[in-house]
Amino acid sequence: MGHADGGSMHVVMLPWLAFGHILPFTELAKRIARQGHRVTLLSTPRNTRRLIRIPPDLAGLVRVVDVTLPRLERLPEDAEASIDVPSDALRPYLRVAYDTAFSAKLSDILQEPERRPDWVIIDYAAYWAPAAAARHGVPCAFLSLFGAATLSFFGPPEGLMGRGEHARTKMEDLTVVPSYVPFPTTVVYRTFEAREIFEPGLVPDDSGVSEGYRFAMAILGSQLVGIRSSAEFEPEWLRVLGELYPKPVIPVGLFPPPPTQEVAGHEATLQWLDRHAPRSVVYAAFGSEAKLTSAQLETIALGLEASGLPFLWAFRPPSDADAGEGTDGLPEGFEDRVNGRGLVCRGWVPQARLLAHGSVGGFLTHAGWNSIAEGLARGVRLALLPLVFDQGLNSRLLVEKRIAVEVERDEDDGSFAPEDIAAALRRVMVEDEGEEFGTKVKELSEVFGNDEVNDQCVRDFLRCLSEYSNQQG
Numbered sequence: 001m002g003h004a005d006g007g008s009m010h011v012v013m014l015p016w017l018a019f020g021h022i023l024p025f026t027e028l029a030k031r032i033a034r035q036g037h038r039v040t041l042l043s044t045p046r047n048t049r050r051l052i053r054i055p056p057d058l059a060g061l062v063r064v065v066d067v068t069l070p071r072l073e074r075l076p077e078d079a080e081a082s083i084d085v086p087s088d089a090l091r092p093y094l095r096v097a098y099d100t101a102f103s104a105k106l107s108d109i110l111q112e113p114e115r116r117p118d119w120v121i122i123d124y125a126a127y128w129a130p131a132a133a134a135r136h137g138v139p140c141a142f143l144s145l146f147g148a149a150t151l152s153f154f155g156p157p158e159g160l161m162g163r164g165e166h167a168r169t170k171m172e173d174l175t176v177v178p179s180y181v182p183f184p185t186t187v188v189y190r191t192f193e194a195r196e197i198f199e200p201g202l203v204p205d206d207s208g209v210s211e212g213y214r215f216a217m218a219i220l221g222s223q224l225v226g227i228r229s230s231a232e233f234e235p236e237w238l239r240v241l242g243e244l245y246p247k248p249v250i251p252v253g254l255f256p257p258p259p260t261q262e263v264a265g266h267e268a269t270l271q272w273l274d275r276h277a278p279r280s281v282v283y284a285a286f287g288s289e290a291k292l293t294s295a296q297l298e299t300i301a302l303g304l305e306a307s308g309l310p311f312l313w314a315f316r317p318p319s320d321a322d323a324g325e326g327t328d329g330l331p332e333g334f335e336d337r338v339n340g341r342g343l344v345c346r347g348w349v350p351q352a353r354l355l356a357h358g359s360v361g362g363f364l365t366h367a368g369w370n371s372i373a374e375g376l377a378r379g380v381r382l383a384l385l386p387l388v389f390d391q392g393l394n395s396r397l398l399v400e401k402r403i404a405v406e407v408e409r410d411e412d413d414g415s416f417a418p419e420d421i422a423a424a425l426r427r428v429m430v431e432d433e434g435e436e437f438g439t440k441v442k443e444l445s446e447v448f449g450n451d452e453v454n455d456q457c458v459r460d461f462l463r464c465l466s467e468y469s470n471q472q473g
Contacts, residue, residue, distance in 0.1 A: 009037045009118040009465065010038040010040070010117045010119075011032060011037060011039050011040070011117060011119045012039075012040045012106070012119070012120045012121070013025050013039060013040070013120075013121045013143075014120065014123055014129060015042075017043075017047065017081045017094060018081055019083055020287065020288060020289060020370050021123055021145055022043055022052070022081070023257065024370060025123070025143070025145075026041065026051065026053075026054075029041045031255055031458045032458060033058045033061035033062045034455070035458065036061075038063070039062045040065055040109060040117065041062060042065050042102060043064065043067065044067055044068065044069055044081075045066045045080070047081055048064055048066055052064055065109075067102055067105045069098070070097055070100050070101060072093050072097055074093045075093040075094060076090070079094060088291070091205075092207040093207075095125060096207050096208075099125075099128065103129070106120070106129060106132055107132055110133060110135075110136040116138070117138055119140070119465050120138055120140045120141070121140070121141045121226070122141070123143065124214050124218050125218075126218065127209070127213065127214040127217035127221070130218065130221025134221070139222075139223040139224075139469065140221060140223060141222055141224040141225070141226055142219050142222035142226070143228070144225065144228060145228050145370075147228065147233075147369055148227050148234045148237035148240070148241050149187050149393060149394075150394065152178075152181065152237045152241045154212070156244045156245070157219045157220045160202075160212040160215050161217075162202065166179075168198070168202055171194050171195055171198040172194070174188070174193075174194035174197065175189055175190065175191060180244065182240070186396045186399070187393050187396045187400065188393075188396065189393065190392060190411055191411050192414035193386070197388075197389070222247070223468060224464060225241075225249045225250070226252040227241070227252065228252060228253070228254055228373070229254065230253055230453075231251055233448075234397070237397075248464060250460065251457060252460075252461045253458060255454045256373045257352045258352065259378070260352075261351075263353060266345075266349060269312070269354070270354075270357065273312065273354070273357045273359045278358050278359055279359065279361030280310055280359060281309075281310045281312055281359045281360050281361060281362070282310070282361070282363070282383075282425055282429065283311070283314070283351075283355060283363050283364070283380070284314065284363075284364040285313070285314035285349070285371070286316070286385070286387065287365075287368045287370070287371060289387075289388055290388050291319035292318055292319060292329070292387070294320055294329045297315075297329035297330065298330065299416060299421065300364075300385075301313075301330050302334075302421075303417075303418040303425070304421065304425075305338055305418075306421070307422040307429075309362070309425055309430070311338075312342075312360070313342065313345065314345050314354075317329060352378075355374055355380055356378050361438075362428055362429045363382050363383070364385065364425060365382060365384060366387045366391055367392075367394045367404075368389075369390065372394060372398065373448060377448040378449060379444075379445030381404070381437045382405070382428065383404065383405050383407065383421075383425050384405065384424075403441060404428070405427045
């Protein structure tokens, strides 16, 4: 293998079919290639066209392989990512299509004599990959796109599979701090979050296994675990994780995307930002996974209005748009009332570029790990409205570290009012404690926004891969 004499490695990467997974895998692929290693990145044709941009200077090192999904009866045509699936109930069928097509393509790649990989880096969904790679003598590394606190909360692999003393067998188990955490913390799910995540996360679905089982098998079968985090940010949780997993746990940095996206079609948006004072504008966006309802979007709109702050909203239509009466999820007259102070942008926006603009000082976000990384990299203050998956745990972690404010919610049903949105924004942007948040995020931006720091984490990770391979012979 090429790495044995200090040369380059060939790494195959298998992200799950979600924007929030494909994009960071692609960013890491580019950073690996910049260290002189070859990367084969698997995705689907539509995702390649939408998301994957490899710079010309790396084209010889990064090979993007399109994998065509099989057509399944319940999977909509052209559904190649979770954003394309209209209902969460259909996600298991996307997993079935992924398992079928990507496992076959990985098998083909593992048998290519001239391109045999030195490592396979997998996302949680590719739980079948470690066994396939092992048959060809190729090791796997599990790359967690969740932080160390989230992975620690879910515990050891056997617990994720519903076995052992740390198994979560009922919804209430997700609302208490695990016994193995040796320090006080508020990083737990709230009642309404636990209710929503328990069955989809820990009960087998129509793909045949649970999400927790996928995580567990990916972790168990891999020789190394890479965490999208840093020792500067959550050292205490990295220590917990190192004790839970009987294998090396290596922070790989947060590798936020650089603010170099194309802005064609968004020139007017940047000009609008140019007219505002430094750090005065709130950027609002809620990711690609959560499907907000008309009622939730109207509440957010009224909260942005009530805050009195200038804002730019990356708006996505409500999940129940057909049930509306032409309001598009916005209160009647809303855009007229906030004209000049607020701007609603529909469709895709260059988020990294907007967050890096000098007039953006706050970020109203769903607390997805990608958005947290992008926000902290640019030194903006965070107001958090967690919606799905790991976001509630991320939010508790940032609030606990005095980095962000979370929007107040009803503990049982998760509802919130316009004033809850407005109050959170005012706390981080204009009230006295906002200065503390500003100082904290500025300090963190010097870590997360520093390319050399992030690249050093990637180099450390690659060195661990190479050293492991050399030890194996």
